Structures are given as structure tokens and as C-alpha cells.
Amino acid sequence: MRLSTTGNIVDTEIEETLGLVRGNTIRARNVGRDILAGLRNIIGGEIKDYTQMLSDAREEAISRMVDEANDLGADAVIEVRFTTSQTMGGAAEILVYGTAVKLK
Numbered sequence: 001m002r003l004s005t006t007g008n009i010v011d012t013e014i015e016e017t018l019g020l021v022r023g024n025t026i027r028a029r030n031v032g033r034d035i036l037a038g039l040r041n042i043i044g045g046e047i048k049d050y051t052q053m054l055s056d057a058r059e060e061a062i063s064r065m066v067d068e069a070n071d072l073g074a075d076a077v078i079e080v081r082f083t084t085s086q087t088m089g090g091a092a093e094i095l096v097y098g099t100a101v102k103l104k
Contacts, residue, residue, distance in 0.1 A: 001069060001070065001074070001075070001076065002075065002076035002077075003062075003077050003080050003098070004077070004080060005079070006079070007079055009076050009103060012076075013103065013104040014078075014101045014102070014104075015102045015104045016101065017101050018074050018099075018101060018102060019072065019099070019100060020098075020100075021065050021068040021077055021097065021098060021099070022064075022065055022068065022096065022097040023060075023061040023062060023064025023065030023066070023067070023068060023096050023097075024061050024064065024093055024094060024096070025057050025060045025064070025093070026087055026091055026092065026093045026094075027053055027054075027056075027057045028090055028091040057092075058082065058096070060094075061082075061094045062096055065077065065080075065096050065097065068100075069098075069100040073102065074102060075102050075103040076101050076103055077099065077100050077101070078101055079098050080096065080097070080098040081096070081098065082094065082095070082096050083095045083096075083097075
């Protein structure tokens with residue numbers, strides 16, 4: 001599956017637009033991680049556990065979007081965008097969405 005943040009795929013022509021596809025996941029923080037993050041906040045620097053957690057969440061959301069695009073028979077997803085929102089205290093949703101298309 002080809003993914004693009006632009007409205008096209010270089011050197012290819014879009015044959016058909018299949019519609020909106022999306023994938024999401026909601027991840028909650030871990031109390032143990034919060035304690036370490038609080039300490040890191042005092043001394044500064046990257047909070048690697050959170051970086052990894054968000055990276056994993058983005059990959060899961062992408063995978064779910066690609067599965068939805070595959071179900072439609074898409075060759076690519078264009079105009080791919082990410083958004084995040086807090087769903088409750090200590091939990092956030094990662095959402096990725098785009099337009100599924102068939103290529104010539």
C-alpha cells in the first residue's frame with residue numbers, strides 16, 4: 001500500500017477515488033512511567049518511554065487505516081493526516097486518515 005501526504009502519487013494517475021479511510025488507537029499512560037517522566041521533567045531530556053509509546057500508537061493507527069483501505073481494494077491512500085486528542089485523564093487517541101484510491 002502506497003501512502004502519501006500529498007494529493008497524488010508521483011508518476012502515477014489516480015483512476016478512482018474510493019473514499020475516506022481511517023485508523024485509530026487509544027493509549028493510556030502507565031503510573032510507573034509517570035513517576036519516571038516526572039523525574040525527567042525536573043532534570044530535562046527526552047522521555048523515551050512516551051516517545052516509544054506514541055510511535056507504537058502511530059504505527060498501529062496506520063496499520064488499521066491500511067487494513068480499511070485494503071478492504072476497499074485500494075492501491076494507495078493519499079492526503080494522509082494525523083491528529084491526536086485527549087480522551088480522558090491519562091489517555092490519548094491517535095487518529096490517522098486519508099483518501100483511499102485506485103491507481104492506473
